[in-house]
Amino acid sequence: MNIKKWIAAGCLLLAFVRLPGQSSTNSYKEQYRPQLHFSPQQHWINDPNGMVFFKGTYHLFFQYYPYGITWGPMHWGHAISKDMVHWKELPIALYPDSLGFIFSGSAVVDSNNTSGFGSKGKTPLVAIFTHHDPKGEKAGKENFQNQSLAYSLDGGYSWTKYTGNPVLKNPGIRDFRDPKVIWYPTKKKWVMTLATKDRITFYSSPNLKEWKKESEFGKRIGAHNGVWECPDLFTLRLNGKIYWILTVNLNPGGPNGGSATQYFVGKFDGSTFTPISDVTKWVDYGPDEYAGVTWSNTGSRKIFLGWMTNWDYASQVPTEKWRNAMTIPRELALTEIDGQIRLTSNPVTELMKLAQPAMDVASGFAKLPGQYILKFDKPKAENYQIILSNGQGEQLVIGCDKKGYYINRSRSGKVNFNPGFAKIAVAPRFANAKSRDIKLVVDRSSVELFADGGATIMTGIFFPSRPYNRIELKSIKQVRITPLRSIW
Numbered sequence: 009m010n011i012k013k014w015i016a017a018g019c020l021l022l023a024f025v026r027l028p029g030q031s032s033t034n035s036y037k038e039q040y041r042p043q044l045h046f047s048p049q050q051h052w053i054n055d056p057n058g059m060v061f062f063k064g065t066y067h068l069f070f071q072y073y074p075y076g077i078t079w080g081p082m083h084w085g086h087a088i089s090k091d092m093v094h095w096k097e098l099p100i101a102l103y104p105d106s107l108g109f110i111f112s113g114s115a116v117v118d119s120n121n122t123s124g125f126g127s128k129g130k131t132p133l134v135a136i137f138t139h140h141d142p143k144g145e146k147a148g149k150e151n152f153q154n155q156s157l158a159y160s161l162d163g164g165y166s167w168t169k170y171t172g173n174p175v176l177k178n179p180g181i182r183d184f185r186d187p188k189v190i191w192y193p194t195k196k197k198w199v200m201t202l203a204t205k206d207r208i209t210f211y212s213s214p215n216l217k218e219w220k221k222e223s224e225f226g227k228r229i230g231a232h233n234g235v236w237e238c239p240d241l242f243t244l245r246l247n248g249k250i251y252w253i254l255t256v257n258l259n260p261g262g263p264n265g266g267s268a269t270q271y272f273v274g275k276f277d278g279s280t281f282t283p284i285s286d287v288t289k290w291v292d293y294g295p296d297e298y299a300g301v302t303w304s305n306t307g308s309r310k311i312f313l314g315w316m317t318n319w320d321y322a323s324q325v326p327t328e329k330w331r332n333a334m335t336i337p338r339e340l341a342l343t344e345i346d347g348q349i350r351l352t353s354n355p356v357t358e359l360m361k362l363a364q365p366a367m368d369v370a371s372g373f374a375k376l377p378g379q380y381i382l383k384f385d386k387p388k389a390e391n392y393q394i395i396l397s398n399g400q401g402e403q404l405v406i407g408c409d410k411k412g413y414y415i416n417r418s419r420s421g422k423v424n425f426n427p428g429f430a431k432i433a434v435a436p437r438f439a440n441a442k443s444r445d446i447k448l449v450v451d452r453s454s455v456e457l458f459a460d461g462g463a464t465i466m467t468g469i470f471f472p473s474r475p476y477n478r479i480e481l482k483s484i485k486q487v488r489i490t491p492l493r494s495i496w
Contacts (some may be wrong), residue, residue, distance in 0.1 A: 018219060030123050036496040040453040042469055043379045043494040044362070045316060046095045047333035048085060052077050054322070055186075055238055055299035056313045056334060057084055058101075058115035058135050060164065061306045066092050067164045068313070069101055070136070070334070071112060077331040078323045081108040082140070088164075091358045092311065092337040094495050097176075100287055101138070101167050102158060106423040107174065108144075111153070112186040112238055113137030115164070116216075117305045122198070123216045125159040125170075132215055133160040134202065135167065138185040139174055151178035153185045155202070157216060166352060176219045181205055186238045188301060189216070194279045201241045201254070206232050208239050208256065209278065222279040226256070231270050231288050233261030238299040241276065242310055246349060251350060252276040253340075254283075255291060259319050263290055264433040266320035267298040271348045273342075293435030294415065294466035295320075296454070298336055310340040316454060316467060321426035325473050335467060336449055336456055343461055345438045352462030355381075355449055362492040369489050371481040377491035378475060382448040386489040390484035396450070396476035404470050406448065406457060406481075413459055413466060414438045421472035435466050 022120065035049050045136045047053065051074050058069035065088050072085030084102035087095045115135045122474040125132035135158045144152030158167040178184045181204050188201045192212070200211040200219060207226035211219040226236065238257040243250050255271045262268025269291040274283035291300060292314065300314030314335040317325065322332055338353040363381075376396070386408075393407035405416040411434065415420035417423065418430040436456075443461030454473065481487065 022321070032190065036494075038327070038329055041330070042314040042316075042333045042451045042454060042459060043496065044359070044449065044451045044492060045333045045336060045454065046087060046495075047330055048072065048087075048473070049097055050077075050081055050329045051331070053073065053085065053330070053332050053334075054079070054315050055112045056301060056315060057112050057137070059301060059303040059313060060115040060117065061303050061495075062117055062133060062135060062163055065090060066265045066303060067115070067336075068095070069115070072100065074100060077327070077329070081142075082111055084110050084135075084137070091361060092356055093358050093361055098165070099286055101137070102169070105169065107139040107154070108141035108158065111137070111138035111301070113155075114188045115304065116189050116191065116198075116300070117158075118216065122214060123157075123159065124159070127161060129385070130161040133164045135159070136187045136189045136216065138187065140185070146486040150180045150182050151184075153183070155187050155200070155219075168169045170217075172217065175217050176200070176202075176211065183235050183237075186242045188238075190304070194276045197278070199241070199278065201239045202301050203236045203239050203256070206236055207282070209237065209255065210281065212278070223281070225254070225281045229283060229286055230256065231258050231261050232273065234259045234267075238301060239459055241281070242302055243312060244340060244342045244351075245308070246344065251284075251342060251349065252281065253342075254281055255300065259298065262298075262318075263293050263435070264295045265428060265431065266295060266318040268292065268295075269297060269300045269314065271351050273351070279417070285348060289348075290351060291351060291353065292335075292467050293413075293433070293466040294457070294468050295431075295433050296469045297465070297467040300335070302340070311356060312338045312340050314467075317469060321429055324425040325469070326422050338465075341462070343442065343463060345441055345460070345463060350438075350463045353465050354458055354462040355456075359449075359492070360490075360496065364491040364493065366488055368486050369479060370486045371484075376475075376479060377479045377489070379451045379494070381490045381491045381492065382450060382487050383490075384446055384484055386444045386446060387483050387485075389483035393447070393481070394484065394487070395480040395482070397478045397480065398474045398476050400473050402472045402474075402476075402478060404455065404468075404472075406455065408437060413457060413464060414466040415455065415457070415466055417468060418472045420470040423471075433468055434464060435464050438463050
């Protein structure tokens with residue numbers, strides 16, 4: 009659909025849709041609606057954007073189309089939280105304009121007012137995003153994506169676009185987007201990590217307005233079966249040593265098909281990223297985590313959030329008023345397994361605010377709560393399964409065999425909306441991982457598996473006709489289930 013038709017459709021729908029922030033007595037009660045994960049009250053959502061922590065508030069911006077449940081001209085939606093668990097959706101933060109749609113990006117706290125946007129002692133928050141020009145794209149140009157700024161002087165609640173946009177013009181690269189910006193204190197400059205076709209390009213700036221190219225990374229390393237998108241660059245410590253982590257989202261080409269997030273561990277000197285290993289590693293091996301990035305301004309704590317679906321079928325999943333959600337926020341760390349430094353992810357501890365009394369459950373239990381954390385220690389048997397089912401013969405199977413972990417949703421409910429959805433998803437297991445416990449975060453239409461101390465993660469969505477209320481265990485004596493209250 010061209011831009012004129014999109015605008016016309018949007019104007020027509022304005023009279024009929026409920027915009028973000030307006031209440032609804034039936035909000036968050038629809039079939040499949042996540043009760044632990046952020047999803048918009050209605051309409052389409054994709055990449056998390058501009059995630060920034062400021063004065064006790066976590067800001068989550070996201071790719072949003074407010075006039076339908078399929079992808080359209082992108083806006084930045086907005087939600088806030090004090091704990092990353094309970095969310096309040098706010099009015100749209102950034103609208104498309106004459107320079108194009110508002111694609112993905114990041115936000116920073118400009119504490120030193122390097123940008124000059126600060127006024128009367130107010131610290132500016134600065135959003136750096138991709139302007140996507142649909143007219144240029146339609147005309148066959150290569151430079152239709154450019155980087156632009158917006159700033160906020162009220163803590164992220166209202167935004168003003170910079171009159172000098174774009175601040176980084178496209179040199180002629182068709183895929184030139186998704187800027188993630190950090191402050192590099194050693195050299196007192198901002199560093200932008202930008203996805204450029206099938207690699208990463210680093211830029212630097214003293215003031216967020218003037219940028220120069222520093223280096224490129226990724227031409228001959230990592231997975232390259234798709235376009236690189238939504239990168240991130242941050243540090244983590246292991247045994248007192250600082251490592252730089254570069255995450256890169258890829259579509260297609262993930263380990264289970266479609267979109268996924270890979271990562272590299274290495275060194276960064278403010279100009280060049282140098283990996284310490286050429287092994288391709290994945291943040292999440294499941295089919296349903298993408299575009300994941302971290303919050304800025306959280307100090308040494310690195311908190312990751314992804315889009316909980318797959319581009320192969322994101323526009324086809326059988327929801328009606330809303331489409332797609334975010335993963336559980338995950339805290340990142342490093343570990344060493346078999347000589348390789350690996351990234352680990354685990355649910356943020358704040359999730360336990362929702363906890364109700366835990367119970368030990370054996371096979372045959374038939375009163376599963378709507379959403380919960382399930383934990384158990386790895387059994388001695390190499391083959392084991394957890395089967396969640398309902399009275400309609402639908403079941404989700406999570407298990408492990410000699411090859412690794414897997415999620416089998418071939419009989420999980422509605423699966424025929426996409427020919428690849430019922431495929432069994434697999435992930436490696438790390439036998440020498442220090443931790444033996446396995447956690448599942450189960451929601452109304454999703455499961456997130458955290459195994460091997462968080463070195464193996466799998467996220468999968470599903471759509472049963474009725475909630476799974478029964479559990480069967482194979483080669484596992486019992487599991488501990490902690491019911492969780494709804495965040496809504």
